[in-house]
Amino acid sequence: xxxxxxxxxxxxxxxxxxxxxxxxxxxxxxxxxxxxxxxxxxxxxxxxxxxxxxxxxxxxxxxxxxxxxxxxxxxxxxxxxxxx
Numbered sequence: 704x705x706x707x708x709x710x711x712x713x714x715x716x717x718x719x720x721x722x723x724x725x726x727x728x729x730x731x732x733x734x735x736x737x738x739x740x741x742x743x744x745x746x747x748x749x750x751x752x753x754x755x756x757x758x759x760x761x762x763x764x765x766x767x768x769x770x771x772x773x774x775x776x777x778x779x780x781x782x783x784x785x786x787x
Contacts (some may be wrong), residue, residue, distance in 0.1 A: 704770070704771045704773075705768060705771075706769045706770075706771075707762050708766040708767055709762070709766045710767065711765070712762065712765055713761075713767050721759060722743050722744055722757065722759075723744060724744040725739070726744075727739075727740040743757075746771070753773050753774070754773075754774050755773040755774060756771075756772050758770040
């Protein structure tokens with residue numbers, strides 16, 4: 704899944720920080736008040752819990768591109784017998 708936004712973008716030196724809990728960006732670019740800094744940390748944790756990953760890159764449109772990779776479901780270990 705890819706999310707491409709048209710916001711102000713995230714400076715390259717801050718991209719490693721966006722997935723840390725409670726990090727809300729530098730005051731000059733953080734925008735509105737009331738943000739908790741938990742959203743992307745939760746996204747990353749959910750992806751890792753499902754053996755996936757989240758990536759971040761600059762968008763050609765000027766914002767950010769977040770990519771979430773999740774593996775395909777594993778096949779069942781055994782096929783259950785058909786019902787009687």
